[in-house]
Amino acid sequence: MIVAMQGAASEQDIHAVIERMVELGFDVHRTTGAQQTILAGVGTPGHFDVAEFKVLSGVFDAYRISSPYKLAGRSFRPEGTKITFPNGVVVGGEEVVVMAGPCSVESKDQILLSAQQVAAAGAKFLRGGAFKPRSSPYSFQGMGLEGLKLLREVADQTNLLVITEVMEISQIELMLPYIDCFQVGARNMQNFNLLRELGYIRKPVLMKRGIAATIEEVLLSAEYILSGGNYDLMLCERGIRTYETYTRNTMDISAIPVLKKLTHLPVFGDPSHGVGIRDLVPPMALASVAAGADGLLMEMHPNPDKAMSDGAQSLFPAQLEKLMAQLRQLAPVVGRHIA
Amino acid sequence: MIVAMQGAASEQDIHAVIERMVELGFDVHRTTGAQQTILAGVGTPGHFDVAEFKVLSGVFDAYRISSPYKLAGRSFRPEGTKITFPNGVVVGGEEVVVMAGPCSVESKDQILLSAQQVAAAGAKFLRGGAFKPRSSPYSFQGMGLEGLKLLREVADQTNLLVITEVMEISQIELMLPYIDCFQVGARNMQNFNLLRELGYIRKPVLMKRGIAATIEEVLLSAEYILSGGNYDLMLCERGIRTYETYTRNTMDISAIPVLKKLTHLPVFGDPSHGVGIRDLVPPMALASVAAGADGLLMEMHPNPDKAMSDGAQSLFPAQLEKLMAQLRQLAPVVGRHIA
Amino acid sequence: MIVAMQGAASEQDIHAVIERMVELGFDVHRTTGAQQTILAGVGTPGHFDVAEFKVLSGVFDAYRISSPYKLAGRSFRPEGTKITFPNGVVVGGEEVVVMAGPCSVESKDQILLSAQQVAAAGAKFLRGGAFKPRSSPYSFQGMGLEGLKLLREVADQTNLLVITEVMEISQIELMLPYIDCFQVGARNMQNFNLLRELGYIRKPVLMKRGIAATIEEVLLSAEYILSGGNYDLMLCERGIRTYETYTRNTMDISAIPVLKKLTHLPVFGDPSHGVGIRDLVPPMALASVAAGADGLLMEMHPNPDKAMSDGAQSLFPAQLEKLMAQLRQLAPVVGRHIA
Amino acid sequence: MIVAMQGAASEQDIHAVIERMVELGFDVHRTTGAQQTILAGVGTPGHFDVAEFKVLSGVFDAYRISSPYKLAGRSFRPEGTKITFPNGVVVGGEEVVVMAGPCSVESKDQILLSAQQVAAAGAKFLRGGAFKPRSSPYSFQGMGLEGLKLLREVADQTNLLVITEVMEISQIELMLPYIDCFQVGARNMQNFNLLRELGYIRKPVLMKRGIAATIEEVLLSAEYILSGGNYDLMLCERGIRTYETYTRNTMDISAIPVLKKLTHLPVFGDPSHGVGIRDLVPPMALASVAAGADGLLMEMHPNPDKAMSDGAQSLFPAQLEKLMAQLRQLAPVVGRHIA
Known part of the structure; x- marks a missing residue:
């Protein structure tokens, strides 16, 4: 000091x-x-x-003349962290890994169709929320355990991995058998008790940046998980709150190269929440990868106009397919590829 | 629509x-x-x-041409909400109610001395954190249950009420016997599961505005608690995150009169977190009451330079005393009083 | 309404x-x-x-149920605006146009070397400030008219176009003989008298977004220039002020596709001011083009460590060259090219 | 360093x-x-x-381990700056000085009636804009020189001082004969050429904080004026841009005590622009003085519903009168008075 x-x-x-x-x-x-x-x-x-x-x-x-985080710092593992998933998918390597799917699991038909479309487009993870506490107490709140089971079932049928959001310590054990990766949402980025528990398990975690979190705070929260011994952690930029209201949030693309410099952890971009408007998702997905993202997390719905949540920012299946083709062309420009 | x-x-x-x-x-x-x-x-x-x-x-x-919240809206109870506490203190009436105390309960001596000083200055509630998950995993994390018992004990000795922060559903039952009011911190303002549970109990709650929460989001979160049947709810402005870094946050004093207009719930100001710098707390406390606050929540420590957390924003006991004298003079200008 | x-x-x-x-x-x-x-x-x-x-x-x-701007709206010219410069360079067409050069003109040697390096890398415009009122009255304030003459001279030698910042109505006439494009800086985006005058001339203008300007305000300012009859206008995202301080500003990459949708005017990205840190400029330049930018404005200095202003965000000549090679590969992914 | x-x-x-x-x-x-x-x-x-x-x-x-501003720093004149106006009014002393009037001078009748109401309420300055470049090129743009003359005429009849906004160097000389104080608007806080010229004249200046200006930037801009030799400078908090859109801006009341600590210059609050909603102006005016403001700048219009600009934030004459009565009661709580 x-x-x-x-x-x-x-x-x-x-x-x-x-x-x-x-x-x-x-x-x-x-x-x-x-x-x-x-x-x-x-x-x-x-x-x-x-x-x-x-x-x-x-x-x-x-x-202060040293970082308040140690385990999350780049120098702790200068070569970068690679996370290998059950089916052999590696995050943090040369491949740019795409996770896609609906905001919420709504029914068996909806999630099965989603999984088929996600797999066909070339994504590796199926995302979908089972527990959805929403800002209005009068909105749809998710399918719960039934949703988890459906995620697992359709993912297995389509050779996808499952990522879903955990919101409480009590859900961790419930989710463990059904999923491949926990997602910590923006609102829980500073729920330190939850982070600590996620440090004690041995299953990968993707943690989103809080809506008003500084980059340093992201890394301090990462430190909570790492200090428990769970090193399979990915970070995700998903838009911050600024004075601009045309977009739902302002996606801070620069956070991607900044985090790549400061930490060894893989960094994702979530353009769906980043901008909140369907037609802006593809350009922001391309921008994320151009800026160095290790992967993307995106919302797609078989029928976005009928989605029970986040329909306005969910891609149509054809949009995802077209975007994946562009991403495949773009990745090599920055020394990456998409399988 | x-x-x-x-x-x-x-x-x-x-x-x-x-x-x-x-x-x-x-x-x-x-x-x-x-x-x-x-x-x-x-x-x-x-x-x-x-x-x-x-x-x-x-x-x-x-x-949208109607409020997304109903129970929290002013028109639901145009005369305003009054909350009566065990010892007869009323929040939301003519009296401006002051809550003060250290950030954390650190020891019996520290919290007893705090309570004596808080009571002597004329405040009605003792505040103090028992569970303190901090942004760094390497910081002091609170005394837990032992801290709750100490709060109750010294508050009873000094005829104060107890307010303390609840961070998880599992803490609610633990805290109930020891406290008079739950505090929901800024980081939990959108922890909807916690809010729902707090709606089911029958003990007052003070909910702080999230660091990046709009006024509408504050009221939607209030709706969660109210919709469970708990109407004894107070809101609290405690500073929002802006580009200005001289102060810890930017205290949005205008949120006080705005909330007074939009909702029937009592509105507090927390200048300690609002600015984060001890010497700025008194002017911001005066400003809060001048703008219509029903009460204040402030950090005071018997020896701020030795505080285990938030020392930089904790008042010296003599500062609190002087401030209370000024507040007593100021309150009548806006039709209020301090006992 | x-x-x-x-x-x-x-x-x-x-x-x-x-x-x-x-x-x-x-x-x-x-x-x-x-x-x-x-x-x-x-x-x-x-x-x-x-x-x-x-x-x-x-x-x-x-x-309000209609746009407050008319001439700037996409529907005014759905096919998009193309601006043709004296040497045949077209902005707003298929080509992504790069403008580069030092923050300030410092000397004949410095600006000549800059121009040679900028031209060699394949950029089409030389940028450089002649009038530099700075936030501290004690900083370097620019070479003035002498700087303008140098810009013209070296640009002619290297077959580049000249863009430089105009800060006052009185400078317009002074600059006209020497430059190919006026730049309106972020601080002048709402200097409406200056904008009105720039509407009366017949020379292209590139207007930067103000540091706290909404997208709607950008378009209202554009309307000022267009309403004077000058349709050769380009807009430029250069970072907005948010709570994040790791970067100098937060570059709002999403503003690029949003503006492309709302207006027919060409849209540039300025990653140098957008992030303020040299090594972050290349990823943000790539992200800008991936998101649909019609061009880039960047700072490069023959010797950034000795630059009289903005050295920390100026590229080394070799960085610019490498970046241009990547941009040439990237542009076709989004249907563009770089000559 | x-x-x-x-x-x-x-x-x-x-x-x-x-x-x-x-x-x-x-x-x-x-x-x-x-x-x-x-x-x-x-x-x-x-x-x-x-x-x-x-x-x-x-x-x-x-x-950097020293302030980048010298003349504006508190230590340059620890006792604080007092500015004495022609009719004996002193700003920066014990008196809280109120400046009020319409956004724009619209007609002789309107400005005369305004002046009478402002004087009757006990304010000391008449404010009113003569040059009004607006964000839309299609809005009312002010009465110009004729407006200046009217301001002087009615101020003399009502024993008020005149403050009006200067927007360009060329207006300085034009305004000098008619006014008592120049106002630099938020959009010009970093128009350094204008600031420099205002440093060379010998007439007081009130400079508003820019909508996205940090406190340090306010003081650097003040330095520009002071370094020219004009020490009769007042600063003014008028709201900053944040994510909250319920109010026009977020008035940073804490900037008032912060500036009082960092600089010797008098500090005003402008609650009209700070919040932009008429009924919120009185509580924010009271809050400003409670927090230590040396004065207030407010919009009042004889008939706000018919105002040509800023009607929504202009007080009714009766509101100003009632507010002045409250301010007279409040000032002594913080050791001040209103004549």
Whole structure:
């Protein structure tokens, strides 16, 4: 940590800061300039809060000079993380992996047809929500356990993997037998108790960025899961909230190359939630892969106009097929491929 | 719902929209202007999603013309909600009610001293966190059940009420015997399963606005709790995330009068999280009450420089005392008082 | 315009709204539902402000049902705008056009070398600032007229076109003889007097999105220029201000396909200002073109570490060259090419 | 400046950074820790850009450790700036000074009646726009010079001072004879050429915060005016753009106490633009003064429903009168008064 004192700070102010730094376990190096004094704290104390120093008397500002996350940092595994799934699909390698399917499992017919279309287009995962607590208490809330079973059944028939969202600790065990990957939604990115439990299991997790989460906060949340011992973690940019309301969210495409630089974890893009408007999904999917995404998570529905949720942002099956063809052409430009 | 068609929309487009509206249960009134056609849907269908209509062919835009929340709306209880607590304290009446205390319960001595100082200053509730999942897995995580017992014990000694944060459904029953009011934190404002459960109990709840929640989303979340039958609900503005980083968040003081207009529920301000810097808390507390807040939630610590969390935004005891004196003078300007 | 009345609105409220609508020139169609009354205003009055209706007694909400811009709208010229430059370069056609160069013209040597490198990489425009009012009054402020002359001279030697920023009405005439395209910076996107003057000249303009401008505001500003008769206008996404501070701005890649849908004007991406960090520029440039951009505006400097401004976001010459090779491969995926 | 190196930085990286720091004029103090190396640059070089250092090889982060503004800083004039106007009104002293009037000067009758109502309510300045470039080219654009003359005439009749917005350098001389204070609007807060010119005149200026400006940027813009020698400068919070759209902007009340701490310049609040909805103006005006504002700038119109601009946010005359009575009661709570 570094503390820069104000030019007008008194010796007493400076000593109070030094004392507090030493108390936390820092060795303090002092540089006394003509304009101001700088205190560099070296060593490895446990947790500390730079905000605490910013409000001390005579302090100009205080800076943390190392990442607050360790296991999630690129340097922990410079070669990058690869996750191998049961049917041999590898995430984080050369292949760009596509996950697609409806927002919610609505019926056996709907999810079977979805799976067939997703598989035909060349995607590797079937997505679909079984538990859907919605922002209005009066909306459709999902099929629950029955939905999980349907996901597994149709995925097996179509040789797809299953990813679905987990919303509570109590659902983890319930879901385990039916799925290949847990999805942590944007609203749960800072549900630290849930993250901790997901660290203790041995099944891959894809964690979405919260709607107002900074990149640093994404990595701190990743650290929760990693620190439990579960290293099969993927991150996903899915749009942040800004002042622009034409799109449902503002998809921060730059978060993809930034995360690729800061962490070894695979990074996905979710253009469906990123923009919320069907016709904008293909250009944003292409942009995500052009910017370096390891995969895509997208909503597709056999009949989006009749979808029980998120219909406006779900692709028509023909749109997904056309997009996959473009992605196959695009991937090699950035040194990747799509099977 | 109203759907405004584009000038260039075809009769076929218009019919497709009408058909979908009728399917949802609307009676449709059509206005054919020289420039464009307008479709007004009247009646009371259940859930529908205007986004679905915005992407239909030929549609210029679609508008919901009634609130998506009913029980939370001002018109449901125009006179406003008053909540009476065990010791006779009333929230939502003429009195401005202050809740204060440390971020976390750290020890018996710390919380007892806090309670004495809070009571001496004239606040009515003691706040303090027992479960503290933090954004870093390496930070202090709270005293748990032991903390709850301490809160109750010292509150009883000082004639204060207890408010503390609930983070999971499983904590509700655990907390019930020890507390007077549940606090739902910003990160849980859209944890709909938790909200639903809090709707089924009969103990007051104070729900904070999420860091990126719109005012409409706050009211939709309130609806979850109210729809379970728990009407003893308070809302709390605690700062939203904006591009300005000088303060920890940007406290949206205008949300206070806006919420007072839109809902019958009491509205609090939390200047501690709103700004995150101790010396800015008093001016923002005064501003909150000037803007119409029914109460304040603030962090105070007997020794903020040694606090295990949120020290930088915790008031010194003497600051709280001085602030309470100013609040007592200010309240009558807006037709309120502080006991 | 549509006005949806509250359920509780009185007949008097409704009449007051109707009267005001008629006064503005609307024909009013009234739909009286069991729940609420809807007033549809048809016809073509001149300017009106929906906000005025939102605050009238008994009004639930009011909606504008047509675009506030006409000339900028896609339907004004569905086939899209193509701009042909003196040397035959066409913007808005099949070719993706790249503009590159240093932030500021610093010296003859620097700008000549820049032009040679930009031309060698295959870009068609040389960019460079001659007037540089900076956010600190103590920073380098540009070479002025001398800089303009240098731009023209080296561009002619390298067969490039010149684009440079205009900041004041008084600079327009000064710049006209030396440049091929005016650039309006983000800070001037709502300098309406400047926009109006640029509408009266007959030289192409590239207008950047303001740092906090909505897409609708971009198009309203475009309307200012178009309404003066200058149709050779290009728009440019260059990052908006959000809560994320890792990047200088958050580049809203989705604005590119949104603008392509809403307007006939060519749309550029400026990844240099969009992210502000050199190594993120190539992925964001690729993402821009993948999302449908008609061109790119980028900063490159022969020696970025010694640049007098924006060095941190300026590409090294070798980076530009490599990026151009990737762009040439990528463009055909989205039906474009780079010469 | 301080540069914190990454743990993995090489000696070569470190030397390259030191060399660049020395080149800029810094004396460099090196602290070599077990984990990482810290370079503290002391001395007073001219302009430099920390962003440049952040992208150098091996750098973890770089920090500016002094304010980029000098004249605007609190320490330049710790006692605060007081500005005395011709009729003896003092801004920045104990009195809270209110400026009110219509958005635009529309006619002699309208502005005279406005002035009478403003004066009767106890405000000290008449505001009113003469030049009104609007976001739509099809809206009312102001009365120009004729409007200026009317402002002066009616202000003299009612013993008020005149404040009006200047939008271009060419208007400065035109306005000088008629007004007492220039207003720089939010859109011009970074029009540095205009700011520089306003620094050369000797007439007070009130500068509004830009809609997406950080507090640091406000102070850098203030520096432009101060560095020209004009010290009679007031700042004004008027709402920033956030994701919340219920209000026109989000008024950042906390910016008032923050600015009071960081600068010696008087700070105003403009609740009319801050929220954009008439009935929210009084609570936000009270909140501004409670938070420490030196004055208020508000829109009032004799007949807001017929206003040619900003009617929805203009107070009725009776609202202004009632508000002034509340403000007179409130001011003493924070050690101020209203005459």
